[in-house]
Amino acid sequence: MSTWPDTRILDLLGIEVPIIQAPMAVGTTTAMVIAANKAGALGSMPAAALSIEQLRDALTTIRQASTRPINVNFFCHQPPEADDERDRKWKALLEPYYRELGADFDAPTPVSNRAPFNDAACQVVEEFRPEVVSFHFGLPEKALLDRVKATGAKVLSSATTVEEAIWLEQHGCDAIIAMGIEAGGHRGLFLSDDLNTQIGLMALLPQIVDAVSVPVIAAGGIGDARGIVAAFALGASAVQIGTAYLFTPEANVTPSHHHALRHAQASQTALTNLFTGRPARGIVNRVMRELGAINPAAPAFPKSGGALMPLKAKDEAGFSNLWSGQALRLGKDIGTYDLTRELVEHTLAKLK
Template sequence: MSTWPDTRILDLLGIEVPIIQAPMAVGTTPAMVIAANQAGALGSLPAAALSIEQLRESLSVIRAASNRPINVNFFCHQPPAPDDARDQRWKALLQPFYRELGADFEAPTPVSNRAPFNDEACQVVEAFRPEVVSFHFGLPEKALLDRVKATGAKVLSSATTVEEALWLEAHGCDAIIAMGIEAGGHRGMFLSDDLNTQIGLMALVPQIVDAVSVPVIAAGGIGDARGIVAAFALGASAVQVGTAYLFTPEANVSAAHHYALRHAQASETALTNLFTGRPARGIVNRVMRELGAMNPAAPAFPRAGGALMPLKAKDEGGFSNLWSGQALRLGRDIGTYELTRQLAEQALAKLT
């Protein structure tokens, strides 16, 4: 493929096209990672929702099928202190739904968990030595980060503001993912919890590019070649694409999520804390409409999701997180390999 106008990410990560397949806990499979790799992009495996055994198994499958660079993504949040009273108030708010759907309100509440990066996860990194390790919600403690860097891995993390980008550069990131407000899934915000000050990608990318010396990867609302070209025009060295990959046959999404992605309007996504306790963008469904997308009663991340699990079992579409970015209407039913190659070829044709 012809030369890209900015090759810093290609050189840094050892990939052929400046596209990162986003590490989406809902949707990503080893098959998606492998296909993205084979197309020359950086395939990304999300680890936060996997057990250590599942992480090892997934990495074994990917490594057996591809010798190209891979990215493993981890959350690095601080688990909240137990707050039984808040948990009970939250479940009580959901009681009318339990009654209506016939779910057992008196049964123990399932546990909703997202594991932060820790010693066990770091041991997996040291064993498999992925070429790239990325983080969400900042970076882990220095001792763990030093161990990751000692494997030779390049380190990425998401910034939702210029201040976060500067912090990430100062703490050792090799490149920064500029995450616009348009992006699907969890906001990567970690220096502030004020959603009102979050920035759209068009304004965020050039300001981060001007503020840091490391390469910048644009993420949020990019679903076709036009978005890639725009990101490069703003100074980005690569893009991270998520929602478009949820339309591929390699994606593992529920039937309700599959339907919603193909039928929701572009205006029907919103930021919500109902499903995990942290703001994340998804397609608006019943529980978001009836409780409000952002509800202060929701327990702290990641505890909010437990009480919703029995309701999700009864009504998948109404009570599960249907993560999606704002560019969902650009999605097409096409394979991961084909999508990646088309995005790259069409964008390069516009750039050269």
């Protein structure tokens, strides 16, 4: 008999422990996914920043190393309309930094792109048949979602409000990730873009649990066993953990990101739209301080990052996205497998 108070996610996804290693486009590696799987958790591979060829290679590597269930995560945003004038004004706002750092302002602006889930990505799902497919920013169109479900995959997506959770259940989600405002990386919001009404996990989680019939996964600000126990007390069937895994040696983070994670205070993260055009939580750096973390001039997702690329090349710490959740000070330098097993052991001890 399981010692976990709620086994619905274990039964639904075929995993041993109710922990999901978050699919972080910045930081996740195949080694991290494999190690999380071996520890009994659900390893998650992010696809948003990968080409189809890179995704296929990553899934081949994971499948060769592990037969356990895996999660593949996709963005399902709507690509923005072309807005050359907004792009021009955004780059003009950054011109003083180009001059200061010696970057070529007159060179063509690099392209910052994130492809939404499409037919090519769906073909990869049909080829590799991951046990879980998760989405960010809602769900893809019904025809694509039906194809995903036809493979036998269980479908997850993130909700940042109760209304989003209800919508996700009505449109076919098998489980819902309740994403509190504390979470690092991109907010999963899709029914509203009002950040002022976004909710912390302690308030959001029980309301989503009460509003839907499918299992709920808690995400945001969970970095140790205390957070996992609290999530179960509020009705979660599992937790999704991201920032803690960025401290592991399997994480692929830049030197500046590595340093910031270990030295920033919990009060030094903020939601920002500067790096991609959508709000995401990261550690405050120079460009966020000087332009404001949320700036209306930033082009729509995912275009704003292109003009920052030449600046990032000159000053990585000051102009790159340093994604992190609010629980970063709970992080410790420990491997993915050992971190997962420690979370399990400490949580079960507290649940006795």
